[in-house]
Amino acid sequence: MFKLEGCSRVFNMNNLGFVGGRFMANAEGVKEHRKKRLKRIRLGLFFIIMALILFGVKNYYDYLMEPVASENIKRIEIEIPSGSTTKTIAGILKKNDLIKNREFFVLISKINKNDGHFKAGKYSLNNGMALKEIIDSLIKGGASSRETVSITIPEGYEIKQIAEKLSELENFNKENFIRLVSSDDNYRDEYEFLKQVPKGLGLEGYLFPNTYEIYVDSTEDDIIRKMLDEFNKIYIKYIKGQELYKDFTLNDLIAMASIIERETRLDEERAVVSSVFYNRLEIDMKLGSCATVQYVLGERKSHLSIADTKIESPYNTYINKGLPIGPIASPGLKSIQAALNPDDTDYLYFVLTDYDKGKHTFTDNYNEFLRAKNAAKNQ
Known part of the structure; x- marks a missing residue:
């Protein structure tokens, strides 16, 4: 024990050892805290990276599921030979510009257990069909190769003009078509964009103008849904999420x-x-x-x-x-x-x-x- 000049406090060397021990313990605690913090940061970065990867995969998945074309839809005749494997079919579809990726077609077919269920035959398809539509057509076989007719609905047509144009189809019922499109009640729950349209206006403006391949035995409802599906593609790709003028709907x-x-x-x-x-x-x-x-x-x-x-x-x-x-x-x-x-x-x-x-x-x-x-x- 010793006493410092000018200081009344007496220090014990054993006390200094105790204090030093406490300092050492604190240093160890800080080190441990830093390790835990670094671990949390690494874990956070891991989840962020995984989220970005999943986001990218989801976007790429959606892209590959979409049609090859959204404009200038072309009718394409193909033939699937008897005994064709899924890989062979994927090659035929890619060669004719009906799908975006052969390997993805094969993968989706296996995941959905469609592998081995595609039917041989002649098909009338178009490059505006989504991947699921093409797969469904190939599974149905005869249904997908039934007779179709190509019809163009020009931009700027009103519903009544669309009805007149569709009247060129042999089995088309103009009156039933007008009745169905005069109300959106039959389709509102199926299409997100129609929920934003005031009730009572009908479907004027939402039957997208394009060239369509239509089965000759299609009903008026089939045709309406085909045109609404086309508008929905435009809505999702070009409109949804865009900032509109002032309070525009x-x-x-x-x-x-x-x-x-x-x-x-x-x-x-x-x-x-x-x-x-x-x-x-x-x-x-x-x-x-x-x-x-x-x-x-x-x-x-x-x-x-x-x-x-x-x-x-x-x-x-x-x-x-x-x-x-x-x-x-x-x-x-x-x-x-x-x-x-x-x-x-x-x-x-x-x-x-x-x-x-x-x-x-x-x-x-x-x-x-x-x-x-x-x-x-x-x-």
């Missing part, structure tokens, strides 16, 4: 796209036309779309009368501000994309000035618009 977006579709036939003008209508919405100006009045009239008039533009209807954008209550036709993908991404312009007016080419003149000045309009009339 899906129904507003498709209504806007349908107006764009009907106002111009040139792809290079769609985003410009889109900008005109969005600019009008921004300043609370009526859209004044001739296409909406034509929809009310039920006919395509090249020039509207003053009386035409005053017809009372929730679809008439000459007398009502904002969008019509629903789509006026079935827009194609280019018009949907234009409604999602309008050009950045100051234009408020446009007028058709080249009838042969379908070109419009755009301006932000009303007097310029009138001059262009008068000049076009005198051509």
Whole structure:
């Protein structure tokens, strides 16, 4: 024991040893804490990496399950020889651009126990079929190779025009088709996008325009579901999760796209036309779309009368501000994309000035618009 000068406290060397022991214990505790913390960090990183891997695998799985094409659907005739293995069938499908990956087809077939159940024969398929549809067709055999007919529904067609076009099919019942599409009640629970459409509007705008391969004995319901399936592909790939203009709903977006579709036939003008209508919405100006009045009239008039533009209807954008209550036709993908991404312009007016080419003149000045309009009339 010793005493420090100027300090009344007496220190015992044994006490120093005790304190040192406690310091050593604390150091060991800190070391152990760091080890546990490092372990937690490594575990967290492991789960993050696994989540990213699973996310990537899921996305790749979904990609491989999707059709090869979403536009310009082509009918493809193939023949599966008798005794073909799943691997051979996968090669035939890949060679004809009907699937994206041969090994994935073989793997999915084995997982779902379809291996060995595919039937030989001639098949009429198309590159817009999802992988599951192709597998189901090959399992059904004769059903998939039954007679089909190709029919094209142009962009901008209204339901009644679609019905007229489908009337070219031998067994098509136009009245039943109109009855089914006049209400979404039969399909709302099956399609996520239809749950966002106000009840009572029917399916106008949601029967996607495309070229379809349809079995000659298809029912009207079969055809409607095929067209809704096609819209659903577009919805999932291009629309779902996108930020829409202000308080736009899906129904507003498709209504806007349908107006764009009907106002111009040139792809290079769609985003410009889109900008005109969005600019009008921004300043609370009526859209004044001739296409909406034509929809009310039920006919395509090249020039509207003053009386035409005053017809009372929730679809008439000459007398009502904002969008019509629903789509006026079935827009194609280019018009949907234009409604999602309008050009950045100051234009408020446009007028058709080249009838042969379908070109419009755009301006932000009303007097310029009138001059262009008068000049076009005198051509």
